[in-house]
Amino acid sequence: NAGVTQTPKFQVLKTGQSMTLQCAQDMNHEYMSWYRQDPGMGLRLIHYSVGAGITDQGEVPNGYNVSRSTTEDFPLRLLSAAPSQTSVYFCASSYQVGGVYEQYFGPGTRLTVT
């Protein structure tokens, strides 16, 4: 069991560039989510999904898109990168609705936008 995997581990983008952060889990979890973590702050929810084909916005969705075509994968797309999106991004999954069951986090992607 690999758990939750994220790629890349590190990324540097120029303002205006787009990219996709990959997230995959092999635990057959229904619930997946994306968080960003800024220095000295907690985790802020960007988008989440309660199953394949179903996504919804979290607390800070602007500038990000998601899709969930399979149970395993939940990519996060940055449409036009801005310096304010410099952050550490974590993908998480849980058996069912997040918070009812424990969440498993990936190792994170450290993104810098210049």
Next chain:
Amino acid sequence: GQQVMQIPQYQHVQEGEDFTTYCNSSTTLSNIQWYKQRPGGHPVFLIQLVKSGEVKKQKRLTFQFGEAKKNSSLHITATQTTDVGTYFCAGLTTLDSNYQLIWGAGTKLIIKP
């Protein structure tokens, strides 16, 4: 909006001293979870509390959930260097029939040399 306030933001302790972090919610929670994040790492689940007044122990760690299910605490007895990291609480509420997990900002435990 619904918030979970976590204090303190940082706590410096000598190795062997105790450590406590507190979470307070503006609304009643269905449950509360605690996570630990080591420096440079990702959050790792520690425990979940569900019942009013619940107390759970994991070796030197004691977790409490308040009677009103609005506050919680994590207490570490006799800290060790392996305890270094940031401790987060996350409270589950419902909003418009949807579950919502609200995170505290975390308390960073720093062991003084």
